Amino acid sequence: QYYGLDKPIIIQYVAWLSRVVRFDFGTSFSSDARPVLEKIWDRSVPVLDRRLMVTFLINVISFVLIMIVAVPVGVLAAYRPHSWIDRITSVVVFVGFAAPKFWIALLLMMLFSVTLGWFPISGIKSLHYASLSETAQYLDRLRHLALPVFVSACGGIAGISRYLRASMLETLSSDFIVTARAKGLPESTVVFRHALRNALLPIITLLGLSVPGFVAGSVIFETIFGIPGMGQLSYQAIMMRDYPVIMGLLCITALLTMIGNLIADVCYAYSDPRIRMR
Template identity: 40%
Template sequence: MKKYILKRLLQLIPVVILVSIFSFLIIQAAPGDPINNYVKSGMTEEQVEQVRKEYGLDGNIAQQYGRWLGHVLQGDLGTSMKQQRPVAEMIGERLPNTIILMGMALFLALIVSIPLGLWAGLKKNKLADNVISFISYLGISIPPFWLGMVLIIIFALKLKWLPTGGMHTLNVDTTGDLLWHLILPAFVLSLNNMAVFTRYIRSNTISQLEEDYVVTAISKGTSKRKVLFHHVLKNCLLPIITLAGINIAGLVCGSFVIESVFSWPGIGRLAMEAVGNRDYPVIMGFTMFSCIILVLGNLLADILYAVADPRIRQGGGRRDN
């Protein structure tokens, strides 16, 4: 098991390096000079070059990337050009808020999709299956930002049941108030995963119900419900473990839009503000953080998969995706 984890860790290193290179090149290829936003009128050429040097924007792309990578390896993600604060500190302040939102979204996706997927697979091609499948297709197709705005209009502005955004009511800092503000953004962020998980569980439930061990158990008098929850469920959850790990990064990227729509003070909203301000150090910091979350999510999924499937744990081999 230790060799398996070490092997997976070593495979992740080149991925992170390649992502950093491509992200850096894409940002550098953006039109315009970012330093223009921070140069005051009346500055001499020498002063402009000094500002450029302070932000590590002097020299060619290879030199800039080398300096940036050297700082990152020391734990320094740079300094925000807009707020003049360390990027790592800014991300650290907002990260707990994003984790709360992501955790609730993933929790909602799992507790809703598992029973729906099992029920749809058990009732294959019947009314319940058709209704659940239709709702799943809607969940996959609806753009989250559009749904977020529609739900704000309906539940916040029209019905006034829920807040329009933010994380807390002014001068109120209670768990209940936090959960009240979480309802809309967590639901919107979870909807796509909820739909995808439901489809996967349905598909796996149908295939598992056709396996010999299920047919044998039912023929011996075991109820379908008992077979479903005691045997089929475990095998259906294996691919969901992988999907959940992979979609952790998807939740981070999804929060990029959702946090802006609902004014949620997380790292996604921070990144959106950085894009508007062309604050390149913050953009790179967010990109690399998302990459690391993705690879760690994949690693966590691999470990959980190996724990759940004895064939991988015993052989230490590579699972098929």
């Protein structure tokens, strides 16, 4: 009766939906009995320390790193197919595909944190964070996020570079590329202005559909590196069978997926004038 489970399914669904649209996901089953939304977006802590923002920042930085690395690698491999550069990048990419994220995270932690001591082993900031200057605080956060960001991006770099290579190979063999070269346009203009812009169209759609993968991948590296984000909260909720928190996180992930697809559609329309809505 307290949770309304004695009522018909339709009434339960309508009641649940009316709460969800107000971001009222109920109360956690854990000992603190806090509202689910408060656990995800805790207003009592700084914005950068809130779980949703932590996961969001890591994934945004990972996305930027993916594009910075994957686009040049994919273009270079497609421009020189079957060359030694293409073969080396293919081997590295397939290793990145095959290696589990948790294994990569543990190796990086052992090498750069334990052996070399270059990066912190866990958390998002140091114990003396409050006593640092503003610039030092940003640098401290970057040091803590370096390894998690790399682990988050390694799979995306492998995937996007291969997809872009295939798309670039198809685009470079198109008639309009042959025409552009026949007109005497510089090779850099042909590759980067004409070929790359068209080759990126499938990648834009793929990135919009990758939002759930980013959130799911956060569970692994946030748990290993002890990062207080949505991924760690998901793992804790699943282990404790905290169903309100699980449902809240799933709803937030679904909302982020819809936003990601919307942004991808807008970017697709901007990149391809043929499908712009009038």
